[in-house]
Amino acid sequence: MATVRVEGPAALAATDRLFHGVRGCRIEAAMIGAVMFGRWGDAHGEGVVLVRVAEATVEVHCHGGAAASRAIVDSLHQLGCAEIDWFDWIAAQDAVPIRCAAFSSLLQARSERTAEILLDQYHGALQRKLAQIADQLRAGELALARASIDRLLQLAPLGMRLIEPWKVCLVGEPNVGKSSLLNQIVGFERAIVFDQPGTTRDALGVEIALDGWPVRLFDTAGLRQAEDEIEQAGIARTVDHVASADLLLNVIDCSRPRSEQDLQSVFGDCPRLDVANKIDCCAEAYAEGYWPTNALTGEGVAALCAAVIEELVPTAPDAGEALPFLPAHWHGLEVASLALNRNDLAEAGKCLLRLLDAPGAYSGGS
Numbered sequence: 335m336a337t338v339r340v341e342g343p344a345a346l347a348a349t350d351r352l353f354h355g356v357r358g359c360r361i362e363a364a365m366i367g368a369v370m371f372g373r374w375g376d377a378h379g380e381g382v383v384l385v386r387v388a389e390a391t392v393e394v395h396c397h398g399g400a401a402a403s404r405a406i407v408d409s410l411h412q413l414g415c416a417e418i419d420w421f422d423w424i425a426a427q428d429a430v431p432i433r434c435a436a437f438s439s440l441l442q443a444r445s446e447r448t449a450e451i452l453l454d455q456y457h458g459a460l461q462r463k464l465a466q467i468a469d470q471l472r473a474g475e476l477a478l479a480r481a482s483i484d485r486l487l488q489l490a491p492l493g494m495r496l497i498e499p500w501k502v503c504l505v506g507e508p509n510v511g512k513s514s515l516l517n518q519i520v521g522f523e524r525a526i527v528f529d530q531p532g533t534t535r536d537a538l539g540v541e542i543a544l545d546g547w548p549v550r551l552f553d554t555a556g557l558r559q560a561e562d563e564i565e566q567a568g569i570a571r572t573v574d575h576v577a578s579a580d581l582l583l584n585v586i587d588c589s590r591p592r593s594e595q596d597l598q599s600v601f602g603d604c605p606r607l608d609v610a611n612k613i614d615c616c617a618e619a620y621a622e623g624y625w626p627t628n629a630l631t632g633e634g635v636a637a638l639c640a641a642v643i644e645e646l647v648p649t650a651p652d653a654g655e656a657l658p659f660l661p662a663h664w665h666g667l668e669v670a671s672l673a674l675n676r677n678d679l680a681e682a683g684k685c686l687l688r689l690l691d692a693p694g695a696y697s698g699g700s
């Protein structure tokens with residue numbers, strides 16, 4: 335579904351010119367709260383549901399495809415309605431910049447857990463914390479102010495990921511069980527598993543929530559010197575994905591002798607967890623530091639997922655705690671922290687006030 339909101343003095347008249355209600359009902363004659371069904375444009379047009387939500391406001395609910403809602407907006411435009419972006423609309427509803435930004439981010443939250451954190455910010459957690467730090471600076475309570483800023487900076491990396499999932503890639507040599515592990519983690523047969531090396535060609539991404547945190551998990555083509563051109567192209571994609579990953583799960587087959595292939599140059603500096611898969615075929619415990627798994631039965635997979643979360647989210651906020659959730663917040667707090675280190679209290683205070691009055695620093699989206 336998509337909703338087009340029409341508001342302003344001419345909203346009802348414009349809507350009535352385009353809406354063909356069943357039994358000839360008209361929005362201008364409708365009571366507030368009335369729900370009507372009809373066609374848009376002409377008697378054979380798009381089926382829509384209209385709701386008169388206020389004296390001079392109508393919501394037009396139509397099919398969610400971009401073309402359907404665009405056609406409705408365009409027809410209203412031709413009658414003189416002006417189109418405004420929903421970010422601007424939100425900003426016009428609320429004078430508190432952090433609350434507006436939290437609302438916009440909330441609409442883009444990827445999981446319930448991240449939505450809860452953003453809802454706390456919408457309800458004023460960050461706003462109150464910044465105001466409190468500014469008060470502490472004014473009162474000369476520098477240790478308290480510093481501790482609060484440090485805590486916000488500690489949570490900032492997490493705050494940047496509330497609407498953008500972390501990217502985690504399963505990598506390793508062919509046939510070690512990467513696709514099987516992806517299927518175990520996501521809980522269904524998403525990737526093709528086969529007993530021949532070189533099965534996965536194109537990287538395949540699945541968005542999941544691990545313990546409530548949004549993660550985009552990628553299965554990639556096994557890394558080896560390949561002859562086949564398609565496989566080579568797949569391997570080149572693996573290398574690209576590795577370069578933009580937040581975390582690698584480097585999978586080895588512990589039933590095979592240790593490979594001589596050096597993958598370190600591919601992995602670079604990307605944080606990594608090493609996984610020893612196929613423990614069911616392995617007589618002895620594999621080298622220390624590897625997460626042992628059996629991708630056929632799922633043994634060890636829960637512990638591996640917990641380790642992934644530990645790596646991605648070393649510190650989570652308490653319920654209701656303040657957290658910076660836009661790059662502008664993070665940057666402003668860093669500048670404030672540097673000013674505090676120089677004992678420039680006036681500048682630190684100004685940074686915080688600037689964040690409270692921040693210009694429409696929204697987090698994007700459409």
Ligand SMILES: Nc1nc2c(ncn2[C@@H]2O[C@H](COP(=O)(O)OP(=O)(O)OP(=O)(O)O)[C@@H](O)[C@H]2O)c(=O)[nH]1
Nearest residue numbers: 508509510511512513514528532533534556612629
């Ligand atoms: N015994 C055993 N077999 C496994 C395990 N994990 C995967 N396999 C088998 O190993 C073979 C290869 O598994 P895949 O998941 O396709 O391996 P892959 O790493 O994705 O392989 P490529 O896509 O070719 O790189 C399949 O026959 C799987 O059934 C495991 O833990 N134990």
Ligand SMILES: [Mg+2]
Nearest residue numbers: 512513533534
């Ligand atoms: Mg595979």
